[in-house]
Each structure stands twice: as C-alpha cells, then as structure tokens.
Amino acid sequence: MSDASVVIVGGGVMGVSLAYHLVKEGWSDVVLVEKNDLTHGSTWHAAGLCTHFAHSPTIQELRAVSVRLYRDILPAETGQDCGFHRSGAMRVTRNPDRMDEFAHVAGLSAFTGYPLEVLTPARIAELHPLATLDGLLGGIHEPDDGHVDPTLATQAMARVAQAGGATIQRFNPVQRIERTATGWRVETAKGAITARHLVNAAGTWGWEVGRMMGVNVPSVPVLHQYLVTGMVPEVAARQDAGLPELPIIRDPEESWYLRQERDGLILGPYERDAQVWSPDGVPAAFGAELMPPDLDRVEHIIEAAMARVPAVGNGGVKSVVNGPITFTPDANPLIGPAHGLPDAWLLTGSSMGVMEGGGAGRFLAHWMTHGAPPMDALAVDPRRFGAWADRDYRIEKAVECFGLQFGVHYPHEERPAGRGKRLTPLHHLMIERGAVMGAAYGWERPNWFSDHAGDVAEPTFRRANWFDAVAREVEAARARVALADLSVFAKFEVTGPDARAFLGQLGANRVPAAGRIGLTHALSPEGGVAAEFSVAMLSETRACLASAAAAEEMDDDLLRARAAGFDVEIANVTEETGVIGLMGPKSRAVLGALTDADLGTGFPWLSVREITVAGVPVRALRVSYIGELGWELHAPADRTAALFEALEAAGRPHGIGCYGAYAMNSMRLEKGYRAWGADLTTERTPLEAGLGAFLRDKDAIPRRDAPWEMALLEVECGDVDPFHAHTVLHDGAPVGIVTSGAHGYRTDAALALAYLRPPIRREDLQVQILGWTYPARILPRPPYDPDNIRMKA
Template sequence: MADFPTSARVVIIGGGAVGASALYHLAKAGWTDCVLLEKNELTAGSTWHAAGNVPTFSSSWSIMNMQRYSAQLYRGLGAEVDYPMNYHVTGSVRLGHSRERLQEFKRVVGMGRYQGMDLDILTPDEIKTRYPFVETHDLTGALYDPNDGDIDPAQLTQALAKGARQMGARIERFCPATGVRRDGDDWVVQTPKGDIRCEIVVNAAGYYAREVGKWFGRDLPMMVMSHQYMLFDTIPEIESWSREVGHKLPLLRDVDSSYYLRQEKYGFNLGPYEGNCRAHWVTPDDPFPEDFSFQLFPDDLERLEWHIADAMARVPLLEKAALTKVINGPIPYTPDGNPLIGPMPGVPNAFEACVFTFGICQAGGAGKVLAEWVTEGATEWDMWSCDPRRFTGFEDADYCVKKGMEVYGHEYAIHFPHHVWPEGRMKKLSAVHDRTAALGAQFGPYNGWERALWYARPGDDTSGDAQRTWDRQGPWFNAVKAECEAVRDAAGILDLPGFSRFRLTGDGAADWLARQITGKLPSVGRLGLAYFADAKGRIVTEMSVARLAEEEFTLITAATAQSHDREWLQKHLAPGLTLTDHSDEWSTQILTGPKAREILAQVATADLARGWLTHQTGTIAGAEVWLCRVSFAGELGWEIHSRRADTPQVWDAVMAAGTPMGLKPFGMFALNSLRVEKGYRAWKGDLSTDYTVLQGGLDRFVDWAKPEFRGKAALEAERQAGVAKRFCTLVIDAGDCDPPYMSTIWHKGQVVGELTSGYFGHRVGACIGLGMLRADLNQPGTSVEVEIFGQLYPATVQADAPLWDPANARLRA
C-alpha cells in the first residue's frame, strides 16, 4: 500500500452524494490535501437508492438557500467536470387542497422571489396547462417551480468525485474507516489499509453516522426510516405527449395527500410518505447491520394502499400502468427532519455532514456549507436549522424514533406558527409544571423543556386542529390579550425553565470576556446585554452578563442556545479560566408589571429599591434566590432565579401574595407580543449571522474605544463605508394574519428588506414587524408594504424607540 495516504489535512468518512460534495467544495476552496474514505463503492448507502428529486421548495429560509444553490450547481456541473449527467429540469406542480395550503405556497413564493427564483401560483384551471393529465376539481391551486426536477444520484456523486479529483483531492474506495483516536492536536483515522493522520475529520457516513459518532464519544440524535417508491411501466399517452412537446411532465406533488408522482422515462415513479410508517434497526430483533451496502428492505406495499388509490384518482392514467419495481430503502432522520451540518459538539476539529433525509437535493449546498465551516469557521448563510448544536443531549433513542416517525408521516405538513407537534413531549419538566398545568397552561418544548405557551380559559378550544391556522385570532388570541393586559395593569408571572446558565471564573476573566463581546462589561453588582460577533462582525449570540465579582461572571442565554453558546465560549476560552454549565440546577420566573415590587415586598428579603440592571441575592419563603432587575416584557420586573428544588415554594409564595393584587400567569405567546412592542430581539430570528451587529441596530452595544474585540475591524470598515440595511420597527395594517419570518418589505415595486419577527402587540393594539430595511428608507414615517401570503399590506416605519413606553419609564420605575 505504498500509495496509500498516511496524512491529510481533512479526512471525510462516507462516500455518498454529501461526502463527495464536501470533498469537491473543500478542494474548490483550495484545500486539496483532503481524503474521502468509502467502505464500499461510492453511493453504496442511501444515495444508491434515492429517487433523485431536486426541489428548491422549503418553508425554511436557510434550507431554501441550500437547495437553491444545489439546483444551480447541478445545472452546470456535468459540463464543468466533463461527466455525463441525467439531470431533467422539468419544473414541478405542488397541489393545494385548502386555503391554508395556498397561504403556505404564497409565503414560499415570496421567499423564493427574494432569493432570485421565479416561483408562481397556479389557479386550478392553469394547472391543466402545465399538467394535462391531472384531476383538479377539488383543488384550490398549486405552486409552480420551474427549477425543480430530478437527477441520477450516482451520476451526481461521480461528477462531484471527478471534480474533486481533478483539483487534487483523493478518494479511497473499499477502504472503511474502522475507528479514530486523538494524538496531540491531530486525529488518526484507522483503516485496514493503514492509519491516516489529519487535522480535521468529517462524519459524512449517512445512516451509519451514529456508529461513526460513537468513536468520538458522541451519540447522534438520529434514527432510520424505510421509504418506498414504485416504478411503473410505459404509458402510451405519456410517451405520445412527451414526444409531441419535447419534454417530460413536471414533477407532481400532492402534498395534502402526501406523495410525489414523477414521470420516469414514459412511465411513473410514485413515492408516498405514509402516516403508518416504519422505523428500522431500533429493536433487538432488528439490529443495526454491520453492512447494508447496495441492499434494500422487502416490499411492504400494504401500508401504501390509500396513497396508491389516491394517486390513481388524481392522475387516472396511473391506473393503466404496470408496476415494474419497488424500491424500499433506509433513509436517516433527525428528530426535526433537518440534517446535521457543522461542528461536532464538544469535539475539537471534528464536523458532521450527515443524517440527510433529502440528501440529493441538499448535497450541493451542504458541501458548500460544510467547506465554509471547515475552512473559514463560519458560513455565508446562518445555518442554525442544520447545526448539530441545536440538539443538546436529552434526545434519547426513544425520542429520536418517535420524532423521526412523526416527521416522516407529516413530511409535507404545514408548520403553523402556533401548532405544537405532540410526539417526544414531556422530556424535561419545570419544578412547577403541575401548578402551571392546573392553571390551564398549554405547553410547547424549548430545548426539551416544557414551557407554557398560553393559558386556556374555560371554553377555549385546545385541540390540535384549532392550532392549524395562519390566522391571528386562533383560540389563544383573547387569552393572550388578557395575559398581556394583566402584565400592563397589575403583574404577570412567567415560568421559564431551561435558561442556559454558565459561570465564568479565573484570573483575567474580565479582560478575556471584554475581548469576546462588542460592548462594555457591567460593574460588580450590575448586569447587561452583551453581543458576541464573529470575525466579520456578524451576530453570533446574545447573553445577559452579570458581574458577581471582579473576575466572576454569570452568563445567561436562551434555552435553545445551550450547546451552541457553551461551545463558542469553550472554543475561545483562555488558559486558566473556568467555565461551568449550571443550566440544569436552576429555574427562573419572570415577575413583571407595575405591581411587581409591591408583590415581591410581601415575600422577599431583598433591597427592592435597587435600580434597573442590578442583581442581588435574597430569600423568598426561606429559599435563597437570585434577583435580577430586568424584564423582557418591558415593565417593572425581576427575574427570580431559584434552585430547582426550591422553586415550588418560591412560586407558591409569589402566587399567594400576588393573586389578590391581580397577578396572572402568562406564557411565551404573550412574552412574544410584549417583547416586539419593545423592539427586543429574539435569537436566531432577529439575531443571527445573517446580519452584522450594526445592521442589527445594536450600535449602543459597541464600545469603539476598546483596543480589541472580535469583529472590530470588520465593523469599523462597515461603519466607514455605510451600513446598507438596518434594523427597523414597522406598524403593519396586516389584515387577519401576522407576517411570518422572512416576509418581504416592498417600496415602489421593489423588495427593500425583510421581516425577522412579526406579531400582534396587545398593549399598543397593532401588528408589529421587526426586520431589516434598506438604510435610506429607514426613516420614521416612511411608507412601505409588507408581503403577507402573497398580498401587500401598508406599513409605516417607526422611530428608533420602543412603541411601548418609549422612554422606558415603566421599566425603570
């Protein structure tokens, strides 16, 4: 094996479409000293049996970016690397049966237009002009995507592999990785042909990714489903039509019936996503196989009978076709259906690009994203939707199986803003869960923690069906209004289990932390918001920083940011400093409203005259508590932090004192309403690496006098050149629906920005949008329009001050 590489800069484990794309994009970035290891032939896993559809459609902005990039790459890849590829850009027709489905389509059309794609909505009559063989009598319309189509997965993989080789990268087939070990700052990847020493390892092992992850001490949140699709023989009418017009039929998706139907040569390929689906390799009598290369599961068509009959009623020509072949192969799923692309949590110089449910349409973009993570340490688009750190370790095997089956069975489901999926629930409960549930709390999970979303009153419809609407005035609306009014007029209490909480100590902690954030550190006894930027000045995360002593800090951040923020801090941590994660030891209540001090005075031993942005230790009902004088609701208030074991007695004492004064529990929906009225940003919505600190309107959190902080040079250059777009607050005459994430802002026929949050503010009685607007238009009083489900609604730019209590008098009371 004299020619076998003994060292490389990067080793990729797995030779499917994603692994090959990662190698291709690393080489394209100039990192040609990279090796891909494949245990069998390239494509031996899920790539081999994939249907090869290449949609750009997604309700996720980042995944749409990734899939759009893939489609663009594939159109020119064959010519670029001189490899023949069967890539049919046929377009697609995505059928809608309801008003709500058409609203989803119109939202995606707006997003796609902003990304430069020419998506369109078809009326039922227009559908026939694109697809003459379909029955349309019960449809409300369709989405047409001219860029959709299908590709040969094996040819795609080989083309990417050829391109990577041409640039100098290496591929070792029939060479399984058998383990890894850490040797100093290097990884050593073990194979039957010898060891390879490298700087960086990438797990691109598809449905074997969990087994590979174990070598790194990691239990990947994933499971494996079987997906079947059926191939049908030639249909004379299809052949005649195709020869006459010179192209294939568009790919048809009946998403409300949950299947795709694609022309395959002159026959059909039918692929359902059935509700009565099947997981594999999850029980002792169905163990994970050592090798499943180029293998399939036995046919299991009984589960698909309804979908087959429905497809035949939708396209009657299908009834004439003879079934020639059934493909039933494994597809990996994460608990939310999105892949894992990015840093391997807790493991240095290791990355993941695996667990792709739609690996063919995402492979091109995934390779780009992975290469950016490896070579630059950051990605062009904010890719939190696929970041492995969005999972934090509570996702056990049972959870992964239940959520994976739920996602598969609802693959085409609409993700309504107030709907909560039922599987995998009650993983982490607040210490007062029983108390909030008894008060009518309707829960939703945040990093596995069940939090009250809203409190139902007698007669409120709490069924899942009631949540399936885009309309603002669902059953929660009046309940949330009452919760917000209680916070405004008396006081509200919000149970917030799961805050991420880190303690930073050690000589030099203050100097180190000052270099990590853009702004100033608080003095001892005070706290403040801090923003962490990357080298390009983009917003990485937001934390509350409380200074306990000169060299001791508590950092508090979002529940969902636990793994992300801990990793960020540890990655940059200076020698001699200690960072400890205390997230699971504490719980929090927000007590807020004009009567908050009066209520707290009855139960707390503390100095309640201390001002805004201070913190102190006190007692409530004999329990030690940490009181922080802040409120995300924008009213007089405190965060009451207590150890989990003490939280029930603290809650009971506050409720007993406050109820006679009008204290009411409130939930996350009300908090969302309250915070948009104050212009407070939410992480991974308003605050993301899609925007710089200056674009985010966070100038007051930048200390330009500091000699050094990450991103300073980039932000100084941006400030000098002029910020192209800036954070804005809009009041929108929005009709019946609040604008979804990434609704576009229009001015005189041009798209000039986008919304990052939209919700109804009950204290000000208006729909509010937070977002990014072209800088020259970001002036109070400017009239713009916001596109909501395909319709433009008038909106007005507000002053750079909160809509509610602009002088912060109530907050500082």
Template sequence: MRTTARVVVIGGGIHGASLLWHLAQEGWSDCVLVEKAELTSGSTWHAAGQITRSVGDYTTAAFHHYALELYAGLEAQTGQAVSLHTPGGLRVAYTPDEVDALKAQIGIGAYIGYPIELVGPSDLAELNPFYDTTDVRAAIWTEGEGHVDPSGATMAFIAGARAAGAEVVRRNRVLEVNPTSDGWSVVTEKGTIDCEHVVDAAGCYADQVAQLSGFRVPQANVLHHYLVTDPVPEFIERGIEMPVMRDNRVAGYIRQEQEAGLIGIYEHRGAEAAWLDGVPWDAENPLFDEDYDLIGDFLEESFRRVPVLADLGIRRVVRGAITHTTDSHMLLGPAPGVRNYWLNTGSSIGLAWGPGAGRELARWIVHGETELNIRHYDPRRYGWITPEHTLAKALEDYEWMFRCHLPGEERFAHRPVRTSPLYDRLAEKRAIFTQAFGWEQPKWFVPEDLPFEDDPGYRRTSWFDPVRAETQAVRERVGLMDLSAFSKFEVRGPDSATFLDRMVTNRLPKTDGRMALAYVLTATGRIETEVTITRLAADHFYVISGPMGETRDLDWFDQHIEANEDVTITDRSTELGVLVVAGPQSRELLARCTETDMSGEAFKWLSGQEIEVCGVPVRALRVGFTGALGWELHVEFEHMLTLYDGLWAAGADLGVADFGSYALNSLRMEKAYLTRHELTHDIGPRQAGVDRFLRTDKEYLGSPVVDSPPRGNDWRLAYMQLAPSADAPDADCHGGEGVFRDGRAVGLVTSGGYGYTVGKSLAFAYVDPKSAEPGTELDVLVLGERRTATVLAEPAYDPANADLRA
C-alpha cells in the first residue's frame, strides 16, 4: 500500500469507486481508495439500480442523464460488464397536481436533450400491457432509461481506475484521520497514508468516519424493502422487458428483473432507521427482517396495478439500509470548517447519482470548480442541525420519496427548530411559515375568512389574492417583514479592510456608515456569494448574506484569511434579528418612533446608522429587496418583539401590514432583483448581468479570469415578460421551465412569479447569449404550453429607482 497520495477516498461503494475513476479521468491517478470490507458490501450491493429521466430539477436530471450515457459505454472503456437495461420508464399521475408535476419535467428533458413526453392512459397501456390504468390521468414516458447491475457498475469504475494507476486497498479499516500542515494523515489497519485531500465516501459509515476528524454528517440509514417474485410467464411470453413503473399510490417502483417482477416500496408512514448508535464496524452485506405489516397496503396496490404478479410467490425479500439526508439532496463538496476534506455521501439513489457526483467532485478537487451548479448538495448548507432533527427529517424524506412534489410544499417533521422572537406573534396572525437554513420565515398570511391551511401547487391557489394585498401594502402604504434568517457577520481587525477588499468585486465603502453591494468570486471567476457590506469603522465592517450562507460563507471567509492578517470574523446570525420596514409610508412610520432625522438628506440611500426606534437600539440600514423606500432594522433578539409591537401600534392609521416571502418574491421580480437561484457557482458575474459591481481598478479573488466564461457554458441571464396563457392562465414560472427559440431549446428558467403592481408574469432564465438580447421573443414551456416571452431591457417596475431614493 502506498504511503503517500494526492487523494484518499474512504469507502468502496458506487460513490467512492466513481470518484476514484473520475479523478483519474481528470489526470489524478495518484489516489488510493480504502475499503474496510469488500467492495460494494455496504448499501451498494443491495441497491435495485434504477436510473430515471423523470426528474424535477436540472442538476439532478443532468446527473441521471450522464449516468445512463456513461454506463452505456463503461464496459467498452473498462472491460467490466455493467448489465445496463434500458426498457424506458413511466411515471404515473392520478390527480391534476400530479399531471402538473409531470408537465413541469418536460422542459428540463428537452433542454438536456433526452426524449421525454406526456402520454395518456391508452398510450400507457400500449407501452406496458400489464399495467392497470384505472384512474390514471397521464404518465411521463422517458425512453432509454432503466437499471444497471450495482456490483458490475462499481467494479467497472474500479477496473478503470486501477488501469489508470490508482490503488484500491480492501479489508483495511480507517482508524484515524488527522490534519497535518499540508493535508491529512489517514491511519489504517495496514498503515498510514499522507495525502493532500480526504474524501469521506463511506456511505452508511460516513458519520462515523467524519467523527474521527471531529465533525458530524447529517444523514440517517433508513430501511427500504424490495421484493423479487417468481418468474412471470407473461413476461417470458412477451419477450420485451417491461418499462420501469413509478407510482405514488404504490409508493414505489415496479419493474422486470430478468423473468421475474421486482417491487420496491417507500412506505408513506412508519419508516424505520437502523443503527441509531452507529453501524457495527464488522457489518458486511447487512440485511434486515422484512415487515409485511409496514408495506402490506402498498404491496397489495402493486398487485392491483400489475395483476400478473398477484398470484406468484415471493422468491426474495431485500430490506437494507439506504442513506437519507434531511432534504432529499446528497452531501457533495467541502466539509464545513476543515480544509481539503470532502464529503461524497448521503445518496439515496446511488447508482443514478454516483457517476455525476464523482465527475463534479473530481472537477472541484482537481480544478477548483464544478461544471454544474451543485450548491444544493453542498454540505455547508447545514451547521445548525442536530442528530435528532437529522433523524426525524431523514425518515420524513424517505416517506416523501413517492409523493407528488409541488412548489411551496412544506414538510413539518421536527419543526420549528430556529425561530426569531416574532415567531409566536406572527403565528397568532395566521402566518404560514417556510424554512430557510432552519429558520422559520413567514411565507404568507391567511386572512380570517379563509381556512388556515397552506395550498402549494404549480398554479395560483388560495394564497394568490392574500399575497396581492400584501404587495399592495408595500407599494402603497407600509409593510413589515421578519427577515431574521439573513446571515450576519462582523469583520474586525487592523487588516479587515485589506482582507475584504481582496475578497469582493466592488469598492469598499470609504466612510463610516456607507454601504456597498458586492460579490465574492471563486478563483475561477464564478459567483460564490453576494454580500452587503456596511462600514462601521475603518477596522470594523458588518457583512450580510443570504440565509444559506451562514455556514458556507463563514467557512469561505475563514479559509481565505492569510496567515499574516489580523482579522476576526464573528457570526451574529443567532443574535440579531432583521425587521424590514418598506413602503412609501415607511419614513413617516419610523419618524414617529425615533428622534433621528429620517429624511432623504439626513439618511441617504445605501447608508446605515445606529439609532433608537421604539426605545430600543437598532442598526438601521437604508437598503432593501422590495424596490420600495425602506429600511432594514437589525436588532438584538431581546428587543425585537418590542420593536415590532411598537411599529405596529404606531402605524395603525398608516395601514401597516405584514408581508411574507411570497410577496417579497413578487416585489423583487418586478424590480429584476436576483436571488440564489440566479447567483449560482456555475455562473460568472458578467453572465448574471452584475457587471456594474465589478471594479476594474483593483484586484480581487477571481479578477484575472472574470471576463472568461466559466467552464462548460456561456449563458446569459434574460429577464422576461410572459404573454398571457390560453391553457393555464393561473400558472407562472417557478424554475426549470424550458426556454426555446425557433423551436430550439436555448435555456432554462431559474425563477419567476407574478408581478401584481405591473400585472405581468415575469421570469429569469439563463439562455445562450444571442437569445438574451432585449426585445428577443422566446417561448417558455409552462405546464406543457409554449408561451411567448419577451426579453426586457429594464425592470418592469420603477426602472429609475425613484421609490428607493425618495
């Protein structure tokens, strides 16, 4: 066994093997994979191995497409058979919401370039004559998808990696993982390997491996059944493999396994986790006793849907543990708080995700960038999470695998976790909450005359008119919103200005109390994060970023402080609340509650002051995301309720109203303000159209390559107005809709919504450069209907910023 390596990969399942092979493809063959037992002896060996093209987000769809394309040629490259079967797949819809969810997937497939179409019950019956189509409204047919042999696929990656010079060491448990001055020291049963990078790809053992280095991995091992029947005479007689069926009523999948049937069930209730106190280190190819009481109802529905399976014997039952995270996304990227330690785990669909995960992580390790946006997989999206929350949400995630997923859906297991002092008050006022980095944040407020329930969907539902009233309050009077989920940092020290100036694209504020909006880029010129910086003193700055940046941005800043710099960064996110006061009457409302002069001359746009409001000290920042005159009031949590109640009482005659994130989305769409959906780390600032925040008279991280298009794309952001719909007049874009020009797919929508003030359906999309020109007419596929969209040259509302600067 080698004693040095560039990368040590811990874990010999599909994720570890794929990464080892992809590292070699990127030119790094001086790598070692260490496995405590035999290869594939964890969750990989008992996986069913499906890969679907019926997927609801672009990155995951790209992963699945890549997996199918790669597996098709992997045997030729490595000499190891993977037994890829591609009978196609059908995902069934019984309800209007399920039909909408299927329609929403078509644009993604069209953009990536794989066949996907909506079919009716008669088409389904022709594609799969064994399926009972009773109550079926429609299905998505995805040609060319199927399943692969898990062990064969893993061994193919291993064979290819070994041929390229990588080493694989079996029966060699990792005992310690210790940081060194230039990397890591991995102590194993067979010796020590010193390396630059460590990757925890240990699957169900990933949390225990991480604990060797002092941190936790938020995943749980949830038990999943699949059953294999005796041979099916009808399958044998037909001689054509049945498509892979996915059905929410079955709570799982049904497919053909050679001449038999295979039924996999993700029960909607009662899911169980294994090894709550840790996986035994000597466990190998572990399985668990079947529980027919748990899956019986869903099994009966499977037999109703495929009657030719009903009278057959069950030849084999497999019940094994599969890793699940709290939010359906794997953990792929840097571990928080440690350098050159990477996670590649938490995958509930390993054979579909493993190839793409290996490719993107290899690119990240070797080149410092990925080609796809994998921000939603970044392990640093956590930091606040507890083991109890992880378990509850992972079980919930499993139970939601085969349910209809809709925009705005909420999952309520183990909530609330993080709340501002206004939570109870806003709950009393009938707020519907969503979650942002664990924080409960008001989404919309239910009027007294409506049932108190959320109503998610692809169309405008019961929230639409109440949200209109919320936006009108902000545009015409004054609104209050709790935005305490913002990430908030204080940067201090003699070198704080030098450090920040090196990190951000814009010029730092030159005087105390002034503010600047800026971007932090990667070394390859892509967007890492967006920040607002307020100078409190020459050596003291207040930095704000989005909710998801609390751990990730802090980790990024900490790792870029140079050894000779005297800089201290303090996370204030759990100490300070943020109350937004926005609207034409916001100045009048604040003037009633403070001795400070709030006039435009005394309190300028993009400035901040430490003042008293309602008798409590606040950091008032004249900035906002609504496009209206307004302030953000940053206040110690202990004073936040006093501040809110005082403002509410003082503004009664002004028509003060609460508003939530749905209203905020409408307001920001009218002003063409960008969010994390547009500011992703596969995009450069020029592509996102934020050139005005790039200084050409200074150097900053990423500045040497800021004019070069990122690897893999040359998109431009387009801001569009959609024409009214004939088939779905109550539908707007949510993200993922395909964009077409002259019948050719040219991009995807990132986000959208309805602008109540301007009466327009609006959307952002990344498209090819020529299609982003103002005035260009495009087609956007919204719930199966191609709607004309016109690229706008300026914000739909107040392009001169008269409201902001009033």
C-alpha cells in the first residue's frame, strides 16, 4: 500500500492537466492512475479544436487558458511543439437571432479581453475564400483560435508533472474505492493507494467511477463522428502558394465544423438525433477503439457543408473517426467538489475535453489548493445537478445537448428535455392558473402567467411575448395583492445549543435576534460570497435558513462543513416545506381574514412568527424580495395547496393575481436587490457588491488592491431590455460588466446591476447590448420606494 496526497483517476487531458497544475501549485505525492494508456478513451481521437467563443466568462477562461498552455507555455517548458496551429476560427450564419448571439458574445469578450470580430459577408469571403456566401447574414471571427494535437499536449503535461514529482501509473485500472477515517483508499490492479484527496477525472468512465465513490455523475457517452478527407486540390494549392492555413469554420445552423488538416480537411457534423453509447457502463475492455463509421446518419449535414464549402467534395473520404465523447445535461464540464463526500472532487464530463482540459486542470488545482475556485464556478460546479438528475434525465439532456451543440443560447431559454423532475406542492395549481413553467435545479416553477392555454415563451434576444403578461403580474403586486410559488428555495433548519454561535461564524453579518430575520453571507477564504442565506431566528437555539434553489447541494455541503465543532444539527427540509409569497398593499387584509394573529404592530417588518392560517400551521416571515408589503408563508408541503386556495379565495374581493420569476426579477432590480449566482459570486466581496450595510465588521473583509464597485444603472435602450453579460463602456473602453438586468415595470425604466472597474466613472457611461451602445447613468438610490415605506406599511 502506498500513500499519496491525491489520487487522480483518469489519464485523459483533464486528469493529466490537473496533475500538471497541482505540481505547479506545490503539491507532492500526486498519483494519477489510468486503466489503459494516457489519452485512451476520448482524448486521443478528439479533433483538437480550441476556441475562445463562450457565453460564460468562466467557460471562456477555461478555453483561453488551454490555448495559452498548448501554444506557449508547454513548448517553452518542454522544448517540444504541441502541434498547436493558430489558424483562427469563424462561425457563419443566415439566422438573425444568431447574429444577435454573436453580437452578445463579442460584447462580453470585449470585457474579458478576448476580442472577437462580428463579420459581414464580405469579411467572411476575405477570411475564408473557399466558402460560399449564399444566404449568409454574417458571422463572428475568433482570431486566436486554432487546433492542437491532443496526444502531444497531454504527453507534454505528463512529462512536466512527472519531472515535478507526480507519479503516473499506466495500465492500472481502479477496482474499488472506499472512504476511510483519514481519507480515501483506492484499490487498483497493482495495489492499494491511500490518499487524502480523490479526483474522478475518468471521462468516458466518469459515471462508473462516480458509482464507486458513491456520487451521482450525470454524464453520458455519446458517439461523435468526423471524417478526414484526402488531398483537396484547393487546399493543396494554398499550401504550395505559402498562404496561411484556412480558419476553422462552423455553420451552427447546419451543425458542422470544418478545419484544415495538412492538404486536406476534417469535417465534423453534429446530428440532431444523437446516439448514446453504453450509458450504464462502458465495456471493461474498451480503450483506444472506435466504432464503425455510420455516415448515413450525417449524410444530410455533409451535403450542407459541401454546399457551403464546395472544396470538401473534392478530397474524398480518407478515414472516419466514430468514438465516444461525454456530455453532461448542459454540455458544461463537472469541475469541483463531489456532494457529501469530504475531499472528493470531479473533473469530468467535458464534451470539449481538449478545448477545456488545460484550463479545467488549472481551475480545479486552484480550488483544491486555496479553498475556493479562481472564478465563479456555478457554470461548472458538479453540484448544479442533484440526485434528481437520474438515468432518464442524463440521457434525455445529453441527446438534447448534442443535437443543440450549435444551438442559439437565448437569455431566457428553457429547453424541453428532462423536465418535470421535481414538482412543488403547488405545481398543479400553477398550471391551472396559466403558468408557463421554467426549470430551476430540477424544479418546475412559474416564469410567467398566460391567459392562453399552451402559450410558450418565444426564444429571442429582444423583447419577448411575455412582456405584457408580466406587466399585469407586476401591477397586481403593486396595486392589489398577488401570490407566488416560492417553494423551490433551498431550505435548512439549524437547531441546537450552539445555533447562534454557529451562525455568527458562518458569515460576515450580524445574527438577527430571536423573532427577527436577517441576511448572512458566507465567505470564501478570499472574502468572496460563497453563499447567501436569509436567516429567520425562531429562538436562540433554532433558525430557519433559505437560499437559492440552484445552491441546494452547495449550501448543504457548506453548512455541514462549517458546523464542525458546534453543537448543532442541520436538516435539509427543502422537500418537506412549501413556500407561498403573499405580496401587495392588500396582503394584510387577505392574511388577516384567515388568521387571528396580530399582523400590525405585533408583526413588524423583518420579523418571523409561527401562526395558524386557515387552519394550517405556518411560519410567516414578513419579508419581501419585490419591495411590497407582504409575507413569505412556509407550510408543510402536504398542506401548502390548501393554504394557497384559502388565500386565493380570501383575495378575490381584492383582485388577487399571481406572479412568476420574470416579474420577481424585474421588481427586485427596481429595489437594487442582488441575486446569488448572478450579482453575488465568489469573485466579489460583499463590500464590492455594495452590501456593507449588512456586515457586522467591514474591516474583517479582505481588501482588494483594486476593488470593484457594484452600481445600479438606468439604461436608455428603448424596447431592447438588458439581461446579463453586457459590457459597460466609458469613452469606448470596457469599464465593467452587467450581471443582471430587466425592464422595471413600476418605474418604466431599463435597469441593470453592474460591476465597474476602479476608478469609478460616474458620467458618460454606456452599456453595449447586442452590438449597440446605449447611454447609462448610475442611480444613487433604488428607483422604487428607496425608503422602504411600502414594505414597512
């Protein structure tokens, strides 16, 4: 038996990248075990594409780090080329919505420092003279993109890792994994290894290794084909003339990519009806094998590519690669802690393994070393999926993601596969009232309410078909009274003698007195916001915490880890409790008709009481995320529907309505309220987020050399509503980024929360939305009821 600091299971580009970066971080006794040889599985047969195109700054940075590593760093360290070709890349389209998407990504990239160029058809012809322009509206150019030899890059990282002390054991399959009192025991064909940390970087085998660990890994192998042509005369002629390599070209509407390979081409199609392979366990003998070609499945895509680039048809088919790549339910990798397992990590599930592998290894190495990710991790954290992501879900979503590999990413997109996994106690009532549902951490929740059965939200970057319906929902909450299903909140109970002491160290905020409500922000080691909880103190020994639906597993892990040494018990009561929002100036009258409790001076703003409403025991919180008089009513799940119907009946004389997530987002922005996961992340401290008033000790927050500052902006953008990831400009230069935005119906203003670079420019700001720049001004106070008169009424 040997001892190690960490055992990494899997020798593809992801696992080897982690070994490389852990050594760079100063780790010793790093052991990587691989069942076959390095790169076996999916790395070796990857097309090696590398891009900077992404909708998330975190995903974009993973990809950009990979490019720098393969192109510059590894060749300098090893003296050997990794086969990186800086060919550049472009995407072309005939779809107006796609042009909006390109403009949005180009705007984000101006902020992140990876400028992309939106293309006209004439510019497309200049960059790729073999492409036809029929029907094209334009495209986008990624000048620093290219392709790499996956095997050369992986082997280069392996050499550097081994030179730094890492051990790589090839042809050593893992047979059993168990958790011990001091760490992890990994039994392999060549003996047992004990280690404090365990990392599942098994890629194609990620689900199986996860099962050994005792964690759900929602990934599925899907077969992807690409064909390699023979010599293409047009390409060979360019080579003979000494012309630059052709840029990679993608046509997302036709669902293919094309890149030069010496004097030929590689064409990769993504069919809509993906072929899942071995979802319940990859054959033990599988290694560097491929499936037989099946070009009939993609013939129509090949024909479309030949129509766009006729030269493709002049090279014939030299070979076909048909092998498995892994897909998660949202096509993003799984990078971060394994839920409920101390010192266990996932680094798997990447359908873009080579493209993201270099950066992914660096990302996880930083997290393991410093206790927090280097950037906001929500897009990659494995705990964004829970136990509800079962076999059917992971297969349905993998097929959908593969088929929409080049799908347009709309700002309010709701994809249809894998729905209905978690239903709130009010789900059937919401449907009856016209709710158009969205998905949040597996839950179905109302986004908006329609008067027309079967309505769906139209996908668009512009003002959507739900705009007027949401206006009506906001008006009901502003002028009368409205109900909302808030049951998707993650909910926890903390009980025990040390409840107050535990909450005191959990975050940077004051712990509310018994009977009161407050916010607590749990911080990362560097002072970023790791979690946000609303805390209702029922007594000195009992508290109820609520947080974002998507944070359920993350917050569960955080609470239990930080409870060490305190005499408390933590219970996740998310499934057991339903929550109804009762909001609006008539909410007191509605609630008063159903309870004998004092709802006046005996129930002030930001207080909590346990009362009975319509015969139902309710934990009532006088708090509002939308800026109106109101209550959150927490009730047993099996009685929440009866409570809702009683409230609705009592509210009919007052014109009661319902509101959904879109209305709530609009109204919270009018109050300047921050949202976890968008405005609040580990990248920014509470001080930078403008939450200093909630902190008990501002001096305890780590200070940044160049702190950011969050501001609420009013944007003069007409009927183009802001959403997220828009760059803020001053004199044409990027100075900030929008984290969330919407139209404010009560104020008739377009509002956006944004982080601005120091020194803060307070005049002459612009926000770039879909390629256009609009004037913006910083609002010194929230535009709606800044003194909270309505909530305190």
